[in-house]
Amino acid sequence: MAGGGRSHFTELKTDPGAPGLECLLAEVNKLERVRRLELPADLFADVSEKLVDAWRARASKEYPANLERMKPPRRLTLLATLCPVRQTEITDSLVDLFIQLVLKINTRAELKVEKELGGGAEEGPR
Incomplete structure (x- = not known):
């Protein structure tokens, strides 16, 4: 986490920016980092869902400096509860971003075609 840049943890918690x-x-990079951890799907199978949810909530609110001061077992547990949820959220945001980009490209293409054909000033994008 050192080096003056944004920590992987901070980056993991951020939402995507403008399409x-x-x-x-950046979102693809985040997703690849989480997937490289290869956390087993049943990692917390023997732990109550309520406790896992509490750990996850705590992890999402922690500052990187606080995590660094924690002993490794606690720090790793908190991060391990957060990563699978963030993986799903990042995947969802990637789908949304991709759709928004395709719509943006489509709108630009339609405007360009309409402009080249000499019409379209009345209609605008669809």
């Missing part, structure tokens, strides 16, 4: 290629690639 664009840079944002899409």
Whole structure:
């Protein structure tokens, strides 16, 4: 987490920005990092769902500096509860970003075609 840049944890918790290629690639990078952890789906199978939810809520509110001060078992437990949820959320945001980008490209293409054909000033994008 050192090095003056934003920590992976901070990055993991951020929501995507405005639709664009840079944002899409940043979300893909986040997703790849989470997937590289290869956390087993049944990691917390023997722990109550209520307790896992409490750990996850705590992890999402922690500052990176607080996590760094924690002993590894506690820090890793909190992060392990957060990562699967964030993986799902990041995947959902990637789908949304992709759809928004396709719509943006489609709108630009329609406007360009309408402009080249000499019409479309009355109608606008659909």
